Amino acid sequence: MARATAAETSERIDALQGMILAGTPNTECLAFTRKEWGISRARGYELMKRAWTQIKDDVDETGIVRLELLAWSIQTLMAAAGQAKQQKTLELLLLALSSSTG
Numbered sequence: 001m002a003r004a005t006a007a008e009t010s011e012r013i014d015a016l017q018g019m020i021l022a023g024t025p026n027t028e029c030l031a032f033t034r035k036e037w038g039i040s041r042a043r044g045y046e047l048m049k050r051a052w053t054q055i056k057d058d059v060d061e062t063g064i065v066r067l068e069l070l071a072w073s074i075q076t077l078m079a080a081a082g083q084a085k086q087q088k089t090l091e092l093l094l095l096a097l098s099s100s101t102g
Helices: 006-021 026-037 041-062 066-086 091-100
Strands: none
Touching: 006 026, 006 041, 026 041
């Protein structure tokens, strides 16, 4: 198989980043790379590492302090859970969880 161009590699990393942010497990991402692009396990891991680095760089670029983001996320989910418990429905909680993950 021919070596991927720089543009193809960039597209692959972007695709993996999207999968990761959508909640796809690493093992599934790796299986995808092998099946769709016919690359070795080692190359798949390398692309995964680059995708994770790209995610970290994107977060760092925003200037958001991770602990503040985590605290805000926990507070939001706890408030949603409290509402769901008070109304005796899990629909609100599930809605909050699904909207917080993308």
